[in-house]
Amino acid sequence: VMARQLILRNIDLSVPKGSFVSLIGPSGCGKSTLLKVLAGLVQPTQGSVSIAGLAPTEAARKRMIGLVFQDANLLPWKNAVDNASMLLSIADKSLSRSDLRARGQEMLELVGLGDSAHKRPNELSGGMRQRVAIARALALDPAVLLMDEPFGALDAITRDSMG
Template sequence: MQVETIRPAGGRPAHIRHDDLISAQGVSVVMGADQNRQLILRDIDLSVPKGSFVSLIGPSGCGKSTLLKVLAGLVRPSSGSVSIAGLSPGEAARKRMIGLVFQDANLLPWKNAVDNASMLLSIADRSMSRSALRARGQEMLDLVGLGDAAHKRPNELSGGMRQRVAIARALALDPAVLLMDEPFGALDAITRDQMGQSLLEIWQRTGKTIVLVTHSIDEAIHLSRQVHVLGINPGRITQSLDISLPYPRDASVAEVPEFVRLVLQLRGMLRSSHQPGGVS
């Protein structure tokens, strides 16, 4: 894993490793009917090792969000299979193995931060008492650095703080996987950097497996262990890039020559991913 490898476009991995938590094989998604039929994703092979941090990057409309929804069990693939620790995404979701974070924090404006953090858990586990839920919510807020804001309503929180609550809400489920769809996409550049750094620290402290959809090259390289580049028309994984920069990484990682080299390399991959893919 420390050696950077570039997989040829459309190539399948030689084998699925045993420590893979997520594995998708030959996943295609077709949406619409008749004339409007559209191939959103074609023949996606993806494996995410347990405890890894993987980013999906690609141009708008490449289906990276759809791929995340397939992993979350929210979109059923038209063909191919997905397994999360040997379970289907739907089963995994029912076992609280999947934590979701979207671009919009989607907090409930009538609940304070701690109740928002425990909101999904309260539905997933109906046996938990109110005080146990509160305690769990508070614990998660502490983890994301918002322990002091437990009693604030969403309209009293900044965009970055709201997104921290959304992450706390996902973590409260104690999921095996954190699936994040452009979670910092609506934040300003400075907050975005801070959030990325916080996410790295949370990842290292909790050991969760994280799949991050992003359109930021810097973010993908700064945070992840592996980046998959998606191409457009149809959405498919064109290339993958292992990020060999050692952890723990902080903001200064961006000054390392290797970082700059990776940025250039990833930018080149993205450029070629814009070309519609024929048979390859």
Template structure:
């Protein structure tokens, strides 16, 4: 169903737009609402994080925005079209917590794999050149011939990000991509991701359990709560860019992280980490 005239105007002004989105799951003859009445507007080139307690629907919302799940109610637009159409047009790139690389392929071939499936009209040389450029972008050009078992966890995630960027999506949707990494590597990957975002101008939607990660990365944080699952508040982050290691000690950082903690508690509790 196409948007109404007012919805058309609103969705056209945003790169990602959602209105009244609800999701129901059925089990054993009962229907449970896992997302309720979600409204969202993300500008082109924005960096938005979704944060909230476990089970509040962060990953479910990301799947709706990515076109992997159809909402029971409401409308969603990505770059002016439905998420499913945006995905078909390769406007959306996905990065998950696990890098999901093919263990028998080296880093370069893992970056190439989606392009080889999608771009039947491109030569092998063009695909290899594009993949090499993406590995260079994520700082792994010298590791091109290494297999995943020869790479650290952070390096494997860089390959995963390079694979998504190789398709040149407008939007990058990331579901806790650094959640399995140690604290130091996680901070390094956060700085790396901001560099990539600023160089490419992609719109990024980022799911995390970490308060500090959300503050460090985002221009805006959508705080989710339960009972029912919903967005409690949309909070702008005024911490100046570029953000570096010293940003964690700024007064603005402490204020933002403190407010996020209070919002998460008000949203029916959280185990978000710092």
């Protein structure tokens, strides 16, 4: 049995629509945990969280939250365009394969990977894989985009163009 460990305490955060917020702190201080709580992946032991008045799990169900992890977490058997549209295919079963691929291609173009749509993750650099993961989150057109060090794998030039 694992003992509970206090990770976050007394967090009071309100972010106005259209704002950009960066959480900065040393490794292990709870930044990733806070993002997971906001995304509804981890339940707080006390207090409450709301995204536009909804519980995080409900906001996620309504495609209001996009999440980009530190690691790309792409499916190795899918090419870039199918990885980019994967979450959308799960979220909206009414979309045709061609609609999904068109949206995936649009998001790959947005992150500068339009010419790499056919490549599988093992054919992409680490930075390119991370950009596919960003495209995947953006394909949902979320109201809130949570990003956990998404630019860590990108080189300085690409990082500047993405920011």
